[in-house]
Amino acid sequence: MPQVVVDVVLKPEISDPQGQAVLGALGRLGHTQVTGVRQGKHFVLDVEGSLSRADLEQIAETLLANPVIEDVELHLPTD
Amino acid sequence: MRIGVITFPGSLDDVDAARAVRLAGAEPVALWHADHDLRDVDAVVLPGGFSYGDYLRAGAIAARAPLMQDVVDRARKGMPVLGICNGFQVLCEAGLLPGALTRNSHLHFRNRDQQLRIERADTAWTSSYGEGQTIVVPVKNGEGRYVAAPAELERLEGEGRVAVRYVGGNPNGSLRDIAGVTSEDGRVVGLMPHPEHAVEDLTGPSTDGLGFFTSVLKAVVSA
Numbered sequence: 001m002p003q004v005v006v007d008v009v010l011k012p013e014i015s016d017p018q019g020q021a022v023l024g025a026l027g028r029l030g031h032t033q034v035t036g037v038r039q040g041k042h043f044v045l046d047v048e049g050s051l052s053r054a055d056l057e058q059i060a061e062t063l064l065a066n067p068v069i070e071d072v073e074l075h076l077p078t079d
Numbered sequence: 080m081r082i083g084v085i086t087f088p089g090s091l092d093d094v095d096a097a098r099a100v101r102l103a104g105a106e107p108v109a110l111w112h113a114d115h116d117l118r119d120v121d122a123v124v125l126p127g128g129f130s131y132g133d134y135l136r137a138g139a140i141a142a143r144a145p146l147m148q149d150v151v152d153r154a155r156k157g158m159p160v161l162g163i164c165n166g167f168q169v170l171c172e173a174g175l176l177p178g179a180l181t182r183n184s185h186l187h188f189r190n191r192d193q194q195l196r197i198e199r200a201d202t203a204w205t206s207s208y209g210e211g212q213t214i215v216v217p218v219k220n221g222e223g224r225y226v227a228a229p230a231e232l233e234r235l236e237g238e239g240r241v242a243v244r245y246v247g248g249n250p251n252g253s254l255r256d257i258a259g260v261t262s263e264d265g266r267v268v269g270l271m272p273h274p275e276h277a278v279e280d281l282t283g284p285s286t287d288g289l290g291f292f293t294s295v296l297k298a299v300v301s302a
Contacts, residue, residue: 014226017184017252063143066136066172068179069226 001046004056005075008065009040080299082292083110083120085150085166087141091128092163092275099275100124103292112144121299122159122203123150125166127219127273137180137222138168147173159203159295160267164220167259167269176260176269177235178227183220184252192284193218193272194247195258202242202265203298207290214287216277218250218258223271225253225260235260242268266298 010016019037026034043064045056053076060072082100084107086093097107108120112130117123130141141147147169154160154175162170170176183189192215200210208214227235232254235241243259251271259270274288 013228014181015184017182017186021186063139064135066139066179068171068177068228069181 001048002077004045004047004051004077006043006045006056006060006064007040007073007075008043008060008070009038009073011069011071014069080105080122080296081108081118081120082106082295083108083117083123085110085112085123085125085146087112087128087130087144087165087169089128089130089132089141090126090165092273093126093128095273095275096124096126096163099278099289099292102278103289103296105292105296110146112141112146115145115149117146117149117153122161122295123153124275125150125160125162125169126275127164127166130165130169133222136168136172138165138170138172141165141169142172151175154262154267157264157266159298161204161291161295162267162269163273163275164223164271167271168222170267170269175267176262177231177240178225178257178260180220180222180271181224181226182222183224183250188219188221189223189250190219191217191250193245193250193258195272196244196246197242198244199239199242199261199265202261202268202294204268204270204291204294205242206297207294213246214277214290215285216272216274216288217284218272220251220271223251223253225257225271227254238263243270243272 019039023037100107197208242261245256274291277283277288
């Protein structure tokens with residue numbers, strides 16, 4: 001069954017306190033070469049039949065992500 | 080006057096909200112998120128809680144509930160709607176209010192009595208207060224940090240859309256100390272703090288919260 005992957009990340013201008021907490025923990029573990037962390041969400045959709053790119057964009061932008069604060073990356077099976 | 084209180088799976092403060100409605104002198108009407116029936120109410124309160132366990136984003140799934148389509152349609156025609164805490168998150172997710180509520184900047188759940196300043200005393204839900212009046216009601220949230228793009232914030236400030244602001248300390252890192260915003264027509268208000276927990280001396284830090292629920296009585300009569 002074809003799968004579509006949707007990655008959702010906070011827009012660059014929205015601060016990410018969870019990512020900052022992860023960065024702090026990495027620093028305490030000695031991984032000081034990591035200088036930034038942004039935390040996001042990863043959706044894997046099983047798709048039956050045909051679903052257009054426009055349909056997927058609609059799904060991503062009306063439910064999976066909140067366009068006020070988040071950006072979306074679509075990864076179609078042919079990508 | 081009939082004021083609906085919507086229960087979603089995971090709502091917590093629907094009973095307190097209904098109690099506040101009754102103490103204000105109106106009839107609370109229980110509404111269920113999955114029904115397409117507003118039961119002839121004159122206004123609606125979206126209560127606090129953790130609808131759908133805050134899955135996906137706080138308020139995101141509740142905002143797509145069947146009853147919310149009716150709420151959005153009626154709100155666009157002027158029905159007063161108050162969203163408290165999770166209800167505020169639902170209103171932003173439903174597109175009735177601008178901006179979004181995100182994880183508190185310090186990552187902690189914050190629970191305390193909070194001072195607020197009423198910035199707009201001419202909305203459907205704040206007319207019982209005076210402009211600039213300071214009140215104290217509880218605040219309790221983990222994802223209460225109000226954000227919007229810089230240009231959007233400027234626009235909201237310019238239009239006087241910030242209805243309530245935190246004073247005496249910002250509990251969650253909200254931009255510009257924003258605790259509540261209103262729609263362009265002043266009929267829809269979203270509020271992170273909990274006025275429904277400050278309506279009786281026995282249980283609240285004050286009775287300052289009652290004014291939100293008495294305000295709407297005048298708003299509906301004058302509509």
